[in-house]
Amino acid sequence: MLTGEQLERVCVVLVRARNPNNIGAVARAMYGFGFEELRVVSEYPVALSEARSAVDAAEVLAGAREFSRLADAIADCTLVIGTTAGGKRVQEHPLYPLAEGGGIVRAHLSSDDRSRVALIFGSEKTGLSRDELSYCNWTMTIPMFEREGVRHPSMNLGQAAAVCLYELIRGGDLPASVAVADAMAGDLDRLTILLAELLDKSEYTRRHPASGDAAALRRLVRRMQFDSADAAMWMGILRQALWKIRDKRP
Amino acid sequence: MLTGEQLERVCVVLVRARNPNNIGAVARAMYGFGFEELRVVSEYPVALSEARSAVDAAEVLAGAREFSRLADAIADCTLVIGTTAGGKRVQEHPLYPLAEGGGIVRAHLSSDDRSRVALIFGSEKTGLSRDELSYCNWTMTIPMFEREGVRHPSMNLGQAAAVCLYELIRGGDLPASVAVADAMAGDLDRLTILLAELLDKSEYTRRHPASGDAAALRRLVRRMQFDSADAAMWMGILRQALWKIRDKRP
Known part of the structure; x- marks a missing residue:
């Protein structure tokens, strides 16, 4: 219960x-x-x-x-x-x-x-x-x-x-073990947006137009079962990559 | 299932x-x-x-x-x-x-x-x-x-x-053991009616007026978990008693 x-x-x-x-x-x-x-x-x-x-x-x-x-x-x-x-x-x-x-x-x-x-x-x-x-x-x-x-x-x-x-x-038994992804949907949404931006800015989307499908990207992110710390780290990674792309310095 | x-x-x-x-x-x-x-x-x-x-x-x-x-x-x-x-x-x-x-x-x-x-x-x-x-x-x-x-x-x-x-x-496990009463509700209804008639004809109801409550009688019969053979036998018993009461011979 x-x-x-x-x-x-x-x-x-x-x-x-x-x-x-x-x-x-x-x-x-x-x-x-x-x-x-x-x-x-x-x-x-x-x-x-x-x-x-x-x-x-x-x-x-x-x-x-x-x-x-x-x-x-x-x-x-x-x-x-x-x-x-x-x-x-x-x-x-x-x-x-x-x-x-x-x-x-x-x-x-x-x-x-x-x-x-x-x-x-x-x-x-x-x-x-x-x-x-x-x-x-x-x-x-x-x-x-x-x-x-x-x-x-x-x-x-x-x-x-x-x-x-x-x-x-109703109650009933809990499944024996469940992997718990505790990232908040709002974080996953921001992560997805950062990822889409990276795909765009990196011109990945231009080479693989299908990957620009926003819904497909959201599903990709949700399948990964992020916990909150991992989601934060991944957002940091994506932001960093975007900064690097925009900055264009070697 | x-x-x-x-x-x-x-x-x-x-x-x-x-x-x-x-x-x-x-x-x-x-x-x-x-x-x-x-x-x-x-x-x-x-x-x-x-x-x-x-x-x-x-x-x-x-x-x-x-x-x-x-x-x-x-x-x-x-x-x-x-x-x-x-x-x-x-x-x-x-x-x-x-x-x-x-x-x-x-x-x-x-x-x-x-x-x-x-x-x-x-x-x-x-x-x-x-x-x-x-x-x-x-x-x-x-x-x-x-x-x-x-x-x-x-x-x-x-x-x-x-x-x-x-x-x-939904499915799920069956309870370990369940007593199954397989008498049909129609038989239980006939049995209840016979019982009510017996209570009346035997003047039980006159001495215990509360027992004349038809709903209480129905509950009584349902609590007994009759299987069909038992129900048939009980109806025979009640009918026989009623016949005996009507007949009035010693």
């Missing part, structure tokens, strides 16, 4: 959610299971304000924070997980079934009392975009029953969030 | 559900996890017909069956489970947290390939009544986060069903 203090370190991030009832339902599940931190990423602030009347969700919704960029919403998190309906779409990230992914989240929260986990849900219609997924360390899916020749089933946003949060509070 | 054949032996029973969107959401979760058998108990058939447009739920809704009495909806089931929001209400039935109850359901489905499980959800507003709960072998609750001085939180019907069904398909 997660402690109250660990529950506080889980953020639910809704990206481009459009239906206020769904936002209310997510907040209600959070409140029911003891989670507090709701973050909403949207260009339009309408949905959140309309959701505020939902039953049993007032406390969570009152404390919800709005962001216009996903990167800002997850900047203080050390583990960023995208949820996906799975199905036949090509996976560019590690994909864990919920029961397994939940165990890794619990292990992450137990390993370091400054760790903070973001659980990201995409819009009702399209889920998370390839670009949004590129901010994630890995992805998680609720296992669905497969039928021949029909499209992959899905649940509504309120149900998906309730099931994922239930798995987190 | 449940096999496809085991999934078919789970019935989701909605009692007095009023909101077609909720019925649609329950059907969608059932479809997503591979369950098929939806039964709706209602005096008004409106809600089910309105729900038929729900996404990803058409197949389940098309096969849904309507009943006017709960007893009829569960008559062919060998394990009947009521879901409850828990909280401070006095429990007259064994109450299991979902993770534990789910294990017992899986064990029941594995133990006998004719076993059939009913999972009952009450109305959005009031849950299951004391009378409705009396048809259940035991009850199950989704563990909620308790806060001082505020009312017990709950989820909406679509979320509660999704979380319960997820627990069933």
Whole structure:
């Protein structure tokens, strides 16, 4: 079971959610299971304000924070997980079934009392975009029953969030050992930007145009499982290289 | 994991559900996890017909069956489970947290390939009544986060069903040993009626008026964990006693 203090370190991030009832339902599940931190990423602030009347969700919704960029919403998190309906779409990230992914989240929260986990849900219609997924360390899916020749089933946003949060509070054993990368997403974002700049300034991108894909770069950085000290050191290395390139002195 | 054949032996029973969107959401979760058998108990058939447009739920809704009495909806089931929001209400039935109850359901489905499980959800507003709960072998609750001085939180019907069904398909170990009572609910209902008749005809009820409470009698019978042969034998015993009382011969 997660402690109250660990529950506080889980953020639910809704990206481009459009239906206020769904936002209310997510907040209600959070409140029911003891989670507090709701973050909403949207260009339009309408949905959140309309959701505020939902039953049993007032406390969570009152404390919800709005962001216009996903990167800002997850900047203080050390583990960023995208949820996906799975199905036949090509996976560019590690994909864990919920029961397994939940165990890794619990292990992450137990390993370091400054760790903070973001659980990201995409819009009702399209889920998370390839670009949004590129901010994630890995992805998680609720296992669905497969039928021949029909499209992959899905649940509504309120149900998906309730099931994922239930798995987190459900308890159960921790996986035997989990490597914990404790770098904050904000640092990884800065590191990625420095790396992109270096690729550009070093003309690597000109020779290998595919490497200029920002999402591919973000995934590269997330796959490396940085801890915070390593991330800081790598940023120092990249800055130094950039300075050297700009300076042009031998 | 449940096999496809085991999934078919789970019935989701909605009692007095009023909101077609909720019925649609329950059907969608059932479809997503591979369950098929939806039964709706209602005096008004409106809600089910309105729900038929729900996404990803058409197949389940098309096969849904309507009943006017709960007893009829569960008559062919060998394990009947009521879901409850828990909280401070006095429990007259064994109450299991979902993770534990789910294990017992899986064990029941594995133990006998004719076993059939009913999972009952009450109305959005009031849950299951004391009378409705009396048809259940035991009850199950989704563990909620308790806060001082505020009312017990709950989820909406679509979320509660999704979380319960997820627990069933989630997998995990079976409990070490589970006593399986395989009598069908219809038999237990007949047995209860015979028992009530015997209490009446034997004037037991006149001397102990509290024992005439039909719900209390139903709970009594369900607590006894009848297998089908025992139930048949007990019905024979009760019938014989009633015959003897009516006949009045020495």
